Amino acid sequence: MKRIDVSEESYNNVTNILATIAKPFHVRKGEYLQRAGVLATQVHWLASGVARSGFFNREGQEVTLRFYREGESATTLTDLINGEDGLPAVQFLIAETPVHGFTLDWKIASELRSQNEGMQQYHLNIAMHGLHALAQRAYSSGETSAQERLAAFREEYPGLEARISQRAIASYLGITPQYMSRLRREAELASGEPRQA
Known part of the structure; x- marks a missing residue:
């Protein structure tokens, strides 16, 4: 809540809404939550464990973009958005440790969000946090x-x-x-x- 600047009330409200569509999942270390080249349709909320997102560059080398920990949604947003148009994912999500959590269908979650103003604000805060982290990462990668x-x-x-x-x-x-x-x-x-x- 502190990281994305939302109130406990807002966090609980969104959690309760999403709980209605959440499905438990478990993967072992080294297993994919999402593969590049496959349609991305799920958001993965991590209750425990660490996941990593990345892609393969033109030389076939793996490039890691970020890590996700407990209490975070392991999501490649651009792949989910592109998936709505039938385009396959560019990024992968892989478990760096055993991971337990819940999957949420992206399309259903988006419909729920469109019907709830509090949920829209909550996800806007997440998006702003993600953009800030992305900008910091770009600077760090290129200038340090x-x-x-x-x-x-x-x-x-x-x-x-x-x-x-x-x-x-x-x-x-x-x-x-x-x-x-x-x-x-x-x-x-x-x-x-x-x-x-």
């Missing part, structure tokens, strides 16, 4: 060093580094896993304390 990007990752996702693979973090930072290892070793030396794997 790998060390600065790692520091920004740790600030944006506190505690996440210990829960997911070094390869996933390296993909997010736009560096190789080998360089990621080097950055971590340098950080250990600078702090005098070994980081947990």
Whole structure:
């Protein structure tokens, strides 16, 4: 609620509305919640676990866009919108840890939102938060060093580094896993304390 600047009343109202269409799901680590090339029709709300979104660039390399944690909707919004026109998803969503949560049918959720002004404001706050995060990420990716990007990752996702693979973090930072290892070793030396794997 604090992250997206909504009241407890608003959060509870939207949660109660969406609970009527929510279906429980569970995936193991490494399983896809959404595959690129397939129509995106579901929003995934995470009750526990971590998911990652990304895409494959022209060279076939995996590019990580963001991570989703407990209490967040793992969603690739542009794919859901494009899916309304029958276009397949460009991004994937994959479980970085075992994930439990609820799926919501995008079309039904959109119809519910169109009928409820409070829900519209709630989702506008989420969209604004997402746009702000996207702008920060674009700046960080293009104008900062790998060390600065790692520091920004740790600030944006506190505690996440210990829960997911070094390869996933390296993909997010736009560096190789080998360089990621080097950055971590340098950080250990600078702090005098070994980081947990």
